[in-house]
Amino acid sequence: MRxxxxxxxxxxxxxxxxxEIFIRSKQxxxxxxxGSLHAADAQMAIENxxxxxxxxxxxxxxxxxxxxxxxxxxxxxxxxxxxxxNDKVYRHPTFYDLPDELKHM
Amino acid sequence: xxxxxxxxxxxxKVDEEIRIEPKDWMPEKYRQTxxxxxxxxxxxxxxxxxxxxxWITRAPSLKRKAILLAKVQDEAGxxxxxxxxxxxxxxGRNEMLNQLHTGKAKYSSIFNYPTITWADxxxxxxxxxxxxIMNQVPLCRASYGPYARAMVRxxxxxxxxxxxxxxxxxxxxxxxxxxxxxxxxxxxRWWWPSVMMFGPxxxxxxxxxxxxxxxxxxxxxxxxxxKFIDVxxxxxxxxxxxxxxxxxxxNEERGHYDFGxxxxxxxxxxxxxxxxxxxxxxxxRVKAHEEGAWVREAATAHAEKRKAKANQAA
Numbered sequence: 001m002r003x004x005x006x007x008x009x010x011x012x013x014x015x016x017x018x019x020e021i022f023i024r025s026k027q028x029x030x031x032x033x034x035g036s037l038h039a040a041d042a043q044m045a046i047e048n049x050x051x052x053x054x055x056x057x058x059x060x061x062x063x064x065x066x067x068x069x070x071x072x073x074x075x076x077x078x079x080x081x082x083x084x085x086n087d088k089v090y091r092h093p094t095f096y097d098l099p100d101e102l103k104h105m
Numbered sequence: 106x107x108x109x110x111x112x113x114x115x116x117x118k119v120d121e122e123i124r125i126e127p128k129d130w131m132p133e134k135y136r137q138t139x140x141x142x143x144x145x146x147x148x149x150x151x152x153x154x155x156x157x158x159x160w161i162t163r164a165p166s167l168k169r170k171a172i173l174l175a176k177v178q179d180e181a182g183x184x185x186x187x188x189x190x191x192x193x194x195x196x197g198r199n200e201m202l203n204q205l206h207t208g209k210a211k212y213s214s215i216f217n218y219p220t221i222t223w224a225d226x227x228x229x230x231x232x233x234x235x236x237x238i239m240n241q242v243p244l245c246r247a248s249y250g251p252y253a254r255a256m257v258r259x260x261x262x263x264x265x266x267x268x269x270x271x272x273x274x275x276x277x278x279x280x281x282x283x284x285x286x287x288x289x290x291x292x293x294r295w296w297w298p299s300v301m302m303f304g305p306x307x308x309x310x311x312x313x314x315x316x317x318x319x320x321x322x323x324x325x326x327x328x329x330x331x332k333f334i335d336v337x338x339x340x341x342x343x344x345x346x347x348x349x350x351x352x353x354x355x356n357e358e359r360g361h362y363d364f365g366x367x368x369x370x371x372x373x374x375x376x377x378x379x380x381x382x383x384x385x386x387x388x389x390r391v392k393a394h395e396e397g398a399w400v401r402e403a404a405t406a407h408a409e410k411r412k413a414k415a416n417q418a419a
Contacts (some may be wrong), residue, residue, distance in 0.1 A: 015199055018192070018407065033254070038198060041408035052182050055175075057260075075128050077267045 018068050019045040021053055024061035030065050039064075119320050124250040135319055136412040137248055138312070140194050141210075142321065147187035148205045148212035152386050156178045156220040157229065165223060168321050172269050173226065179262050181346040186255040208393050214372065215390065217380030224277055224291035230270010232292070232299040232337065236402040238263050239333045243323035251320075271340070281331075285346075292341070293349040300364075301372045309369075331361055338362045358369045 016038040026085035032054050039045035045064040053059065073081060089095050098105070118125065125131055136157040144186045154177050161177065164170040188198055204210035215233055220226065241263065244256040249308075300338060304326040316322040324332075341348050352365035374380065 015197070015265075016190075016401075034184060036192070040404040041411060044404060044408070051178075051187050055178065055182060072128065075126065076130070099351060 019064045021049045022063035023059040143191040150184035190251040190255040214375040224287040227273030228291035228295040234266040236302040248320040
């Protein structure tokens with residue numbers, strides 16, 4: 001067994017956690033998910049995220065969240081999950097038929 | 106019955122250009138095809154740093170050093186975008202690295218050629234990155250969301266790679282007789298391997314049909330190759346150089362350039378591990394991984410220590 005194979009076995013259980021990276025591209029805008037990376041801890045995740053995701057000034061602020069802390073809705077349940085919203089067109093302004101003479105509304 | 110139904114829902118989504126996301130149901134073969142393709146692509150980015158890294162300290166000026174350094178850093182970034190996109194399909198980072206280091210996974214054969222002169226760095230940017238862009242732009246619309254998003258980011262960054270390469274050759278092409286010879290020599294050596302980057306001819310590429318049905322691929326190998334040749338045949342004129350193909354000729358009827366026979370014997374020889382640098386490249390990767398082990402261990406130990414301290418304080 002070669003050296004790196006031994007090391008691989010040794011470090012497998014200590015594989016660095018995965019982090020989800022969110023970047024604010026400029027002041028006033030939301031942080032947006034851009035991808036993920038591995039890092040030993042949050043500080044390292046932020047520094048790596050700077051090198052991986054902001055090489056061209058794409059960001060002014062970085063959030064990192066350990067991936068196993070993200071909980072997601074189930075895509076298989078999407079039809080029933082979002083169903084209650086499907087028949088409420090009256091929530092949109094275009095639902096209301098108003099005369100053209102009506103201004104500033 | 107259940108699977109058949111899921112397959113139909115899946116294919117309908119693909120047909121309607123609805124992207125597939127990590128938690129959506131997908132055929133096992135789709136998952137495996139993507140893992141193979143994306144990890145192979147990631148490995149190519151990482152191994153691709155080696156032929157160019159070779160020239161960082163020897164680039165002819167501070168400006169060229171800084172540019173090359175930035176480009177090689179981009180390749181590392183591209184590898185990382187792709188590895189994490191492959192990980193969303195359920196394969197671990199270690200497993201992928203292991204596949205690369207044991208030779209189980211392939212990377213693009215182009216990186217098994219040596220970079221002998223400075224002009225090679227120009228030719229790589231123009232031809233190798235040019236071919237890569239030709240391949241990658243349609244991948245920005247690949248059916249798998251995380252892959253497509255990684256490709257969008259990569260394509261934005263690749264454009265500078267190609268332009269800096271062409272500019273290197275342009276400067277050489279206006280230089281001394283020796284510099285012009287060096288420029289032509291690099292084009293001569295990189296042209297055919299670049300043409301081969303698109304993979305085997307369509308009739309020898311059995312997976313293309315399925316990949317196109319799944320909208321992982323949008324164009325066949327030969328379509329993209331033709332497009333690349335048409336573009337380069339024009340661009341080379343600006344350099345006042347020529348492509349090393351005596352059969353290269355504009356075909357009015359087809360509206361494309363005809364080109365000479367590709368030496369597929371050489372292609373398969375390099376794919377199968379017998380190119381000029383296969384052994385060297387793999388050894389360099391394994392060595393870097395082995396010698397970086399202490400850094401990874403130290404970072405883990407440091408993180409644990411900090412965590413313990415924080416717990417104590419709390």
